[in-house]
Amino acid sequence: MATATIDSPDTHAADGHDEHHTSTGISNTKLAMWAFLGSECLLFGGLISTYLLYKTRRGPGPDNTTIPTDIFDIPFTSVSSFVLLMSSLTMVLALSALTRGDNQATRAWLLSTAMLGGVFIGGQVYEFTSFLREGVGFTHNPASSAFFTLTGFHGVHVSLGILMLMSLYVASKQGKLTPKHTETVEIVGLYWHFVDVVWIFIFTVIYLIPVE
Amino acid sequence: MAITEEPLALTSGEATTVERPLGALTRPKGGNGWRDWLSTVDHKKIGIMYGVAAMFFFVVGGIEALLIRLQLAAPDGQILSAEVYNQVFTMHGVTMVFLFIMPLAAAFANYLIPLQIGARDVAFPRLNALSFWVWISGAIFLNTSWIVGGGGADCGWFCYSPNSGLAFSPSNGVDFYVIGLQIAGIASLVSAANLIVTVLNMRAPGMTLFRMPVLTWMLLVTQFLLLFALPVITVALFLLMFDRLFDAQFFNPETGGDPLLWQHLFWIFGHPEVYIIILPSFGIISEIIPTFSRKPIFGYSFMVFSGIAIGFMGWGVWAHHMFVSGIGPFSVAAFSLSTMFIAVPTGVKILNWLATMWGGKLRFTTAMLFAVGTVAMFTIGGLSGVTHALAPADTQQTDTYYIVAHFHYVIFGGGVLGLMGGLYFWWPKVFGHCLNEFWGKVHFWVILIGFNLTFGPMHVVGLQGMSRRIDTYAAGYGFEFWNLVATIGSFIIALGVLIFFFNVWKSRRDAVNLPAPGPDPWDARSLEWMVPSPSPEHNFDAIPVVESEDEWWHRKYGYDENKRVVRIATVEEAAQDGSATGVHLPAPSFWPLVLALGLPLIGYGLIFNLWLAVVGGALTGLAIYSWALEPVDDPDADHGHGHDDHHDDDDGGGDDHAADDSEPVTAGAEGGE
Amino acid sequence: MSETLTEPHVDHDDAHEHPSDWAYIKIALILAVFTGIEVLTYFESALPIFENNAVTITTLMVLMVIKFWLVATWFMHLRFDNKIFSQLFVAGLILATGVYVIALAAFEFWG
Numbered sequence: 001m002a003t004a005t006i007d008s009p010d011t012h013a014a015d016g017h018d019e020h021h022t023s024t025g026i027s028n029t030k031l032a033m034w035a036f037l038g039s040e041c042l043l044f045g046g047l048i049s050t051y052l053l054y055k056t057r058r059g060p061g062p063d064n065t066t067i068p069t070d071i072f073d074i075p076f077t078s079v080s081s082f083v084l085l086m087s088s089l090t091m092v093l094a095l096s097a098l099t100r101g102d103n104q105a106t107r108a109w110l111l112s113t114a115m116l117g118g119v120f121i122g123g124q125v126y127e128f129t130s131f132l133r134e135g136v137g138f139t140h141n142p143a144s145s146a147f148f149t150l151t152g153f154h155g156v157h158v159s160l161g162i163l164m165l166m167s168l169y170v171a172s173k174q175g176k177l178t179p180k181h182t183e184t185v186e187i188v189g190l191y192w193h194f195v196d197v198v199w200i201f202i203f204t205v206i207y208l209i210p211v212e
Numbered sequence: 213m214a215i216t217e218e219p220l221a222l223t224s225g226e227a228t229t230v231e232r233p234l235g236a237l238t239r240p241k242g243g244n245g246w247r248d249w250l251s252t253v254d255h256k257k258i259g260i261m262y263g264v265a266a267m268f269f270f271v272v273g274g275i276e277a278l279l280i281r282l283q284l285a286a287p288d289g290q291i292l293s294a295e296v297y298n299q300v301f302t303m304h305g306v307t308m309v310f311l312f313i314m315p316l317a318a319a320f321a322n323y324l325i326p327l328q329i330g331a332r333d334v335a336f337p338r339l340n341a342l343s344f345w346v347w348i349s350g351a352i353f354l355n356t357s358w359i360v361g362g363g364g365a366d367c368g369w370f371c372y373s374p375n376s377g378l379a380f381s382p383s384n385g386v387d388f389y390v391i392g393l394q395i396a397g398i399a400s401l402v403s404a405a406n407l408i409v410t411v412l413n414m415r416a417p418g419m420t421l422f423r424m425p426v427l428t429w430m431l432l433v434t435q436f437l438l439l440f441a442l443p444v445i446t447v448a449l450f451l452l453m454f455d456r457l458f459d460a461q462f463f464n465p466e467t468g469g470d471p472l473l474w475q476h477l478f479w480i481f482g483h484p485e486v487y488i489i490i491l492p493s494f495g496i497i498s499e500i501i502p503t504f505s506r507k508p509i510f511g512y513s514f515m516v517f518s519g520i521a522i523g524f525m526g527w528g529v530w531a532h533h534m535f536v537s538g539i540g541p542f543s544v545a546a547f548s549l550s551t552m553f554i555a556v557p558t559g560v561k562i563l564n565w566l567a568t569m570w571g572g573k574l575r576f577t578t579a580m581l582f583a584v585g586t587v588a589m590f591t592i593g594g595l596s597g598v599t600h601a602l603a604p605a606d607t608q609q610t611d612t613y614y615i616v617a618h619f620h621y622v623i624f625g626g627g628v629l630g631l632m633g634g635l636y637f638w639w640p641k642v643f644g645h646c647l648n649e650f651w652g653k654v655h656f657w658v659i660l661i662g663f664n665l666t667f668g669p670m671h672v673v674g675l676q677g678m679s680r681r682i683d684t685y686a687a688g689y690g691f692e693f694w695n696l697v698a699t700i701g702s703f704i705i706a707l708g709v710l711i712f713f714f715n716v717w718k719s720r721r722d723a724v725n726l727p728a729p730g731p732d733p734w735d736a737r738s739l740e741w742m743v744p745s746p747s748p749e750h751n752f753d754a755i756p757v758v759e760s761e762d763e764w765w766h767r768k769y770g771y772d773e774n775k776r777v778v779r780i781a782t783v784e785e786a787a788q789d790g791s792a793t794g795v796h797l798p799a800p801s802f803w804p805l806v807l808a809l810g811l812p813l814i815g816y817g818l819i820f821n822l823w824l825a826v827v828g829g830a831l832t833g834l835a836i837y838s839w840a841l842e843p844v845d846d847p848d849a850d851h852g853h854g855h856d857d858h859h860d861d862d863d864g865g866g867d868d869h870a871a872d873d874s875e876p877v878t879a880g881a882e883g884g885e
Numbered sequence: 886m887s888e889t890l891t892e893p894h895v896d897h898d899d900a901h902e903h904p905s906d907w908a909y910i911k912i913a914l915i916l917a918v919f920t921g922i923e924v925l926t927y928f929e930s931a932l933p934i935f936e937n938n939a940v941t942i943t944t945l946m947v948l949m950v951i952k953f954w955l956v957a958t959w960f961m962h963l964r965f966d967n968k969i970f971s972q973l974f975v976a977g978l979i980l981a982t983g984v985y986v987i988a989l990a991a992f993e994f995w996g
Binding site for chain 2: 047145
């Protein structure tokens with residue numbers, strides 16, 4: 001996107017809808033989204049801490065019962081983590097395309113992001129069902145309850161993000177998503193990147209860090 | 213008022229044709245009928261609804277309190293069984309905290325913040341309506357527990373595990389507690405984000421952060437506390453819900469669950485929560501005391517910074533609620549230390565309120581009486597709080613009535629008295645007539661006496677060893693006399709509350725025969741007193757340009773050569789008359805209400821039948837999409853520029869259309885969780 | 886429109902610096918490489934250095950923080966935006982880290 005000065009009328013048209021004056025100069029919706037993301041740190045922090053506390057609690061069974069750490073498939077999860085990471089790239093490319101006014105590329109990148117997210121969710125479903133087959137279900141022991149709750153919450157966040165992306169896709173197809181709406185896409189993007197960033201944390205701390 | 217004509221061309225050069233959708237997506241027009249209250253997005257109407265509902269639940273929680281006091285009036289009480297007592301004292305706490313005091317503070321926040329910062333509404337008017345409807349649907353849902361839940365929750369408002377699990381709380385009461393609080397929590401979280409953006413982004417020109425009234429500051433800190441604390445209890449409530457509904461293993465000690473996890477999560481929320489409760493009241497009395505001392509608040513920046521400090525430090529003290537839970541001596545010592553420190557910023561405030569009054573020209577109106585009462589009662593409660601901070605002393609005090617005395621002195625004596633003062637102070641602004649001063653003073657003294665009779669003795673019986681959270685006590689321990697006194701005191705409080713309702717009714721009836729209070733009956737200091745009483749729908753005719761703290765005061769008063777205060781303008785000259793027309797206001801909408809109705813359905817579904825939850829979820833989802841798709845504004849509304857185009861004292865116009873309600877065309881960007 | 890009595894404001898919070906698509910792709914490649922290294926720590930038999938838990942954990946935490954920072958500052962645009970956004974986000978992060986680390990300490994999680 002060509003750099004333009006603030007006063008140039010072109011800048012206004014390209015950069016999105018005409019914003020009402022705000023005391024800080026920043027958009028209300030964007031500020032609200034960042035406030036929301038700040039609060040989400042407390043939400044995921046609580047779920048992660050619960051897992052960390054419970055991750056070796058196997059339950060009282062006479063034999064050692066299985067905990068998620070015993071049966072992680074790290075190569076598999078690495079691939080799905082990589083997929084989610086790349087979806088952040090396609091997300092910013094979608095935003096960039098919309099800013100340029102390239103609606104077709106916008107749709108392609110939005111769809112790619114949604115599909116990569118879908119692949120990630122598919123991977124989660126596969127992982128959950130394979131755990132279930134090993135007897136490690138949601139109610140198995142504190143470790144498994146905590147694991148499924150944490151990753152389940154994350155998965156629900158991703159799924160809601162996919163819904164939002166598809167809604168943007170449909171809006172674009174109907175011709176309703178124009179460069180005036182870059183902020184909308186940007187805000188959905190912020191949510192999406194946050195969900196990705198949470199997974200960066202989860203993948204490292206829950207999957208990769210070795211458990212004694 | 214909308215002038216129906218074709219919208220004027222927008223300056224960005226967009227086409228002027230506006231979509232006029234059909235059917236359900238048509239935005240309703242404003243007005244005053246019951247349908248208009250259901251679809252309003254006006255922060256003032258929303259504030260009034262919060263206030264009315266909160267006062268209703270005050271009565272509910274008060275009746276629960278009277279039942280407690282009747283049961284405890286004498287030893288071996290027979291009024292309530294132990295099972296019912298547990299439900300009553302749990303619901304008393306839950307109701308008073310979540311359904312009375314928080315929404316009453318929300319009433320003030322919603323009504324006053326835009327007016328105090330010189331705005332026309334909040335940043336997201338429909339989200340604001342959503343917060344109210346979600347909250348009240350959660351409140352009603354929680355209370356239907358009595359009818360369909362097998363009774364109220366019986367785990368205490370703090371709901372410790374494993375008592376809260378199915379084994380010890382088999383009825384659905386705790387399920388209603390969990391889900392009801394989740395629903396109410398959504399409301400507060402959304403509202404917090406909304407008000408933070410409003411305060412940061414929608415201040416009038418010249419209204420820097422350090423020219424804002426102390427009330428707005430305290431409310432801003434409160435919103436940040438809500439924003440960050442609510443997710444923590446959200447986690448705790450989900451874990452408990454999963455245990456109860458889906459057999460998860462979070463709090464089952466037999467399989468390795470740790471009840472202390474609940475306690476930590478609950479109190480990480482719970483301690484900031486008590487500051488969420490008290491800061492609005494601190495803000496309110498910081499407006500009342502300067503007004504009726506005819507002096508500016510002493511140490512404005514100290515008041516602001518101490519409020520912020522309380523907000524920060526409140527995060528570091530939570531385990532003082534857990535001193536005897538077995539967290540170990542190191543944790544106990546650390547939290548004991550941090551708790552002692554937090555008294556400091558509050559002490560600063562108390563000194564500053566007193567310093568404000570010192571040398572001032574005092575007028576003891578009802579509002580001022582409540583404000584001074586707040587300072588006095590909160591100080592008492594704060595002093596007992598300091599004694600709890602010393603962990604060895606708290607080991608004796610914890611789980612006794614000494615603690616009950618402490619928190620009622622700070623919450624009721626500090627929080628509720630301040631809010632009542634606020635009611636008297638801003639009543640004319642909201643309703644266009646003052647509350648009767650004579651009956652107000654009667655109300656104050658009756659409440660003050662009743663309150664002290666109820667909770668004062670609890671210090672004594674607590675230190676004598678009377679346990680809290682018990683349904684009765686045996687004779688012969690010496691608890692009889694003061695418990696009886698406390699019960700009598702509680703009925704005196706009830707009398708005081710009745711007097712208040714009587715005052716509300718009488719003042720309204722008498723108003724027709726009394727002169728109107730006008731914009732500024734108290735000779736006050738902040739911008740809400742610049743507009744007529746009751747406030748016009750559009751708030752300000754022209755958005756004021758702010759040049760100082762206590763802006764309204766400085767428009768009435770200046771200083772002569774001898775630095776003495778002189779009047780420079782009458783109220784008639786300086787105030788606005790509310791006559792602006794054609795001001796662009798955000799259009800009403802029914803979708804917040806519809807969305808809110810889906811949530812209790814999900815709740816009932818989770819407890820009784822999952823298909824109902826699916827229906828509730830579908831309704832919520834439908835409402836979200838319809839909300840996103842409805843047009844930004846009523847297509848017939850005037851897009852022209854009326855008086856709001858010009859700032860007073862300013863030559864040029866400013867673009868001060870109402871709140872940036874420019875909702876995106878597509879779904880979901882508001883991320884309604 | 887007279888701006889003299891209003892606070893100075895910028896209509897757009899970003900300073901019109903948007904990374905090019907190619908810059909985004911480069912960031913993504915760096916992220917991919919880091920992820921690859923992270924995954925390598927799992928294969929202790931092939932890379933014996935990662936049999937040492939301290940090495941593994943340090944490597945993973947450092948890489949995680951860098952990845953987190955890259956996504957936040959570049960993809961989420963924080964480096965170009967008004968610092969209020971960073972402040973809000975960092976406030977949540979620090980608060981969350983603080984309270985949960987302390988809570989876990991109360992459980993003697995850190996030994």
